[in-house]
Amino acid sequence: GENVEQHPSTLSVQEGDSAVIKCTYSDSASNYFPWYKQELGKRPQLIIDIRSNVGEKKDQRIAVTLNKTAKHFSLHITETQPEDSAVYFCAASTPNDYKLSFGAGTTVTVRA
Amino acid sequence: NAGVTQTPKFQVLKTGQSMTLQCAQDMNHEYMSWYRQDPGMGLRLIHYSVGAGITDQGEVPNGYNVSRSTTEDFPLRLLSAAPSQTSVYFCASSYSSGGEKLFFGSGTQLSVL
Numbered sequence: 001g002e003n004v005e006q007h008p009s010t011l012s013v014q015e016g017d018s019a020v021i022k023c024t025y026s027d028s029a030s031n032y033f034p035w036y037k038q039e040l041g042k043r044p045q046l047i048i049d050i051r052s053n054v055g056e057k058k059d060q061r062i063a064v065t066l067n068k069t070a071k072h073f074s075l076h077i078t079e080t081q082p083e084d085s086a087v088y089f090c091a092a093s094t095p096n097d098y099k100l101s102f103g104a105g106t107t108v109t110v111r112a
Numbered sequence: 113n114a115g116v117t118q119t120p121k122f123q124v125l126k127t128g129q130s131m132t133l134q135c136a137q138d139m140n141h142e143y144m145s146w147y148r149q150d151p152g153m154g155l156r157l158i159h160y161s162v163g164a165g166i167t168d169q170g171e172v173p174n175g176y177n178v179s180r181s182t183t184e185d186f187p188l189r190l191l192s193a194a195p196s197q198t199s200v201y202f203c204a205s206s207y208s209s210g211g212e213k214l215f216f217g218s219g220t221q222l223s224v225l
Contacts (some may be wrong), residue, residue, distance in 0.1 A: 003170065020165060032212055043202065043216040044155065066117070091189055098143070098162055099170060102154040102213045 002027045004092050014111050019077040021106045023090035026071070030092040033073045033082025034100070038087045047069060047088075048075070048097045114140050117205050118217035125193040125224045133174055133188040133204030133220050143206040144172070144186040145214070146178065148199040155202065162209050193224040 003026040013019045025033075034049035049058045049063045050073065057064050061080075066073040073092075077084055090103040119134045128199060137144065145160035157170030161180040163214040167224050177189040186205075190197060 006154075032210065034212070034214075036214075037219070043218050044214075045216070046213055049213065091155075091171075093212070096210070098160060098168070098209065098211055099157055100145075100214065101171070102147075104152055104154040 001099070002092055002094060002101040003099075004043055004090060004101050004103040006090050006106055008106060009104065010107045010109070012109045012111060014085055015021060015041050017080055019075075019084070020041055020107075020111075021075045021088055021090070022072060022091065023074070023092075023103050024070075024072040025092040025101075026066075027092070027094055030096045031095055032072075032093045032100075033064070034091050035062075035064060035075050036089045036091065036102075038089065038105075040086070042077055044089060077085075077108075082110050082112060085110045086107060115139065116205050116215050116217035116223055118201075118220055121218065121221060122221045123223070125190075125222065127193060127195060127224060129193050131190050131193065133190075133203075135186045135188065135217060136184050137186075137203075137205040137215070138184065138209070139205060139215065140183060140206050141205035141215070142183065142200075143209055143211050144180065145204050145206075145211060146176070146186070146188045147186055147202045147204065147217075148172065149202060150199050158188065158201075160211065190222075195224050198222060198224045 032050040
């Protein structure tokens with residue numbers, strides 16, 4: 001099955017700086033790559049997703065980039081704010097597999 | 113809409129006991145799934161369903177059973193609880209049969225002593 005690795009496991013940034021989280025996947029057939037944000041004690045929530053036919057997608061201060069050749073995708077958060085502090089999970093799935101495989105998560109702390 | 117509703121929020125079991133975690137959604141989603149979350153391991157898929165009457169195993173199905181008799185409900189049964197099943201359990205649903213854009217429930221914190 002699909003194996004997703006996520007780095008770093010923890011990330012501390014100064015408020016206003018950028019944060020980047022990188023994930024690699026094993027199955028070259030994977031075509032869907034979402035990112036979920038989980039605040040402390042809360043449920044995971046989808047923040048952005050990208051398909052394999054798109055190289056980059058932006059939504060306000062967050063963006064995701066995909067490199068199919070290298071089999072990795074990244075989440076970029078610009079102008080970080082305290083409310084960006086959370087655990088972020090990347091995931092990947094292959095067509096007709098009905099399964100979403102998650103990375104281990106990155107704990108992001110935004111320092112005021 | 114209530115979204116995805118999970119009960120109970122907290123549960124303590126003794127080794128060998130059985131129990132059912134309830135999950136219901138009111139969004140008419142065909143796809144439903146159960147994940148467990150353990151520190152440092154992300155979210156791991158236990159079982160999933162692409163519609164009423166259809167279920168399949170995920171990454172870590174051993175020790176768990178599911179059924180899908182209606183579109184709305186997807187209960188998870190622990191047959192004989194073990195300490196290794198201590199975890200946070202999340203139910204999730206999606207309008208997509210591929211499990212995209214998942215909506216998660218609020219989770220169940222389960223401790224097995």
